[in-house]
Amino acid sequence: MRNKYTVLLWLTFAGLAPGLVQAGEVPDADQALKELQKGNARFAKGKMLQLRRDQIRLEETAKGQHPFVTVLTCSDSRLPPEIVFDQGLGDVFTVRVAGNVADVDEIGTIEYGVGHLHTPLCVVLGHTACGAVTAVVKGAEVHGNIPALVDNIVPAVENARQQHPELSEDQLIPAAIEANVFQSISDLLTHSEEVRDLVKEGKLRVLGAVYDLQTGKVRWLGVHPGQAALLHGGAASHGEAAPAAAKSAEAEHAPEKAEPAKHAEPAAKHEEPVKKKAEPSRGGGH
Ligand SMILES: [Zn+2]
Numbered sequence: 381m382r383n384k385y386t387v388l389l390w391l392t393f394a395g396l397a398p399g400l401v402q403a404g405e406v407p408d409a410d411q412a413l414k415e416l417q418k419g420n421a422r423f424a425k426g427k428m429l430q431l432r433r434d435q436i437r438l439e440e441t442a443k444g445q446h447p448f449v450t451v452l453t454c455s456d457s458r459l460p461p462e463i464v465f466d467q468g469l470g471d472v473f474t475v476r477v478a479g480n481v482a483d484v485d486e487i488g489t490i491e492y493g494v495g496h497l498h499t500p501l502c503v504v505l506g507h508t509a510c511g512a513v514t515a516v517v518k519g520a521e522v523h524g525n526i527p528a529l530v531d532n533i534v535p536a537v538e539n540a541r542q543q544h545p546e547l548s549e550d551q552l553i554p555a556a557i558e559a560n561v562f563q564s565i566s567d568l569l570t571h572s573e574e575v576r577d578l579v580k581e582g583k584l585r586v587l588g589a590v591y592d593l594q595t596g597k598v599r600w601l602g603v604h605p606g607q608a609a610l611l612h613g614g615a616a617s618h619g620e621a622a623p624a625a626a627k628s629a630e631a632e633h634a635p636e637k638a639e640p641a642k643h644a645e646p647a648a649k650h651e652e653p654v655k656k657k658a659e660p661s662r663g664g665g666h
Contacts, residue, residue: 409585412448412501416598419466424596432468441470449473450493452564453505454480454512459591461505464598473497479512480504481532482564487572494584495574502575502584504568505598506561507591513537513557517549536563561588562604569610576611 407415422428451461452475461472473493475486482490482504493499506513515522516533533556540552540559547555565586569576578584588601604610 406498407448407500409500412499413585413587413600415467416449416465416501416503417600420464420596420598422466423464428463428466430466430468432471437469445470445473445497447471447473447493447497447499448501450490450497450499450502451475451505452477452480452482452486452490452502452568453591454478454507454510456507456510458593459505459507464591464596473499478526478529479510479533479560480506480564481512481529481560482567482571483529483532484571487568487575490568491572491574494578498583500584502568502586503589504561504564504586505589505591506557508554508557508593510557510560513560514553517553517556532563532567533560536560539563558588558590558601561590561601565604566606566610569604569607570613579607580611 447470449471450473453459453461455476455478461474462468465472475489475493477483477486490502494502512530513533513536514520516530516537522530536559537552537556540556543559544552544555565588568586569579575584575586579586585603586607587603590599590601591597592599
């Protein structure tokens with residue numbers, strides 16, 4: 381009889397060893413987070429296992445997908461989540477958009493990942509030197525459809541500026557990148573009743589993180605510092621930067637950093653999930 385360890389070892393060699401995504405096993409948010417942390421540590425050390433990228437996994441996932449995490453991150457070519465977290469086919473349900481903004485389409489996609497595919501964890505992953513955030517900080521002139529994209533980032537930058545009036549423009553960029561991660565989480569929680577409900581029911585955790593282009597390491601920011609207010613607040617005006625939200629009861633899960641940007645909209649009336657923004661920022665052009 382094979383014991384559990386032998387089976388795991390065999391699965392590892394077979395390229396199936398998920399560590400957590402064992403057949404029939406549904407990971408929780410802690411396990412999912414641990415898997416990402418271990419994978420990123422491997423990546424940053426240059427010791428990737430590159431599991432679950434073979435023919436066996438291809439055939440297995442063709443029958444259906446059971447990713448364990450939903451990731452919203454930037455389109456920047458330097459941080460494909462499957463690579464920086466050293467994961468395989470079918471592991472990561474990914475939404476990528478410049479500046480990792482959470483607008484209508486992104487929120488809808490996340491709802492599919494967490495609501496339909498039931499990933500227990502959703503990560504909003506920003507990154508150092510993000511061009512989209514930098515453009516907003518520097519007030520760069522943008523054309524075409526880009527203004528409608530970066531308008532989601534504007535409140536984050538304003539918030540970071542308010543929090544750190546002492547910083548120069550260049551110094552402000554890292555703070556704005558972090559604030560923008562929390563802005564996306566705020567937008568997600570504000571405009572998705574489904575996501576709010578899953579978090580309230582303990583079926584989903586939404587975490588912020590920032591990837592460092594230099595080191596390859598992901599720095600975890602924790603849950604939104606104003607999560608409790610956001611969960612019970614409902615929809616406020618999209619992208620509206622509210623004055624600093626009260627530190628919430630989520631403090632124990634709060635970012636290690638002393639001064640995370642605060643974006644929680646003040647508790648407003650509870651509204652139906654917003655399928656469409658009140659003021660669509662995405663132009664109708666194609
Ligand atoms: Zn970026």
